[in-house]
C-alpha cells in the first residue's frame with residue numbers, strides 16, 4: 001500500500017487510484033484527481049514538509065558532499081558532478097513532488113481526519129453518480 005502509493009507518486013499519478021494525473025504539463029500541480037476526486041493538497045502548504053524532505057534534503061546533502069569532499073580534491077570533477085546532479089534534480093522535481101503528495105496522502109489515510117475525507121471509491125467499484 002505504501003509502496004504502491006509511492007510508486008504512483010513517482011509516476012506522477014494519483015496515489016489513491018493510480019489513474020488520475022498529478023500535474024498538467026510538466027509541473028503544474030492539479031488541485032484534485034480527475035478520476036477519483038482525491039484532493040491532493042487539502043490546505044496550501046500541507047505537502048510542504050514532505051516536499052522539503054524530497055526536494056531540499058538531497059540538494060543540501062549533495063552540496064555538503066561536494067563542498068567537504070569531492071570538490072576540494074577534484075575541482076573539475078566536483079563541478080561536473082554538481083552540474084549533472086543539478087540537472088537531474090530539476091528534471092525529476094515533479095516526480096519528487098509526486099512522492100511528497102503520495103506521502104501526504106498516506107499520512108491522511110493512516111491518521112484520518114473526519115473533515116478531510118479520502119475518497120473510498122476506487123475505479124472498479126460502482127459509482128453513485130453516473
Ligand SMILES: [Zn+2]
Pocket residue numbers: 014015016017018019020033034035036037038
Ligand atoms: Zn485518483
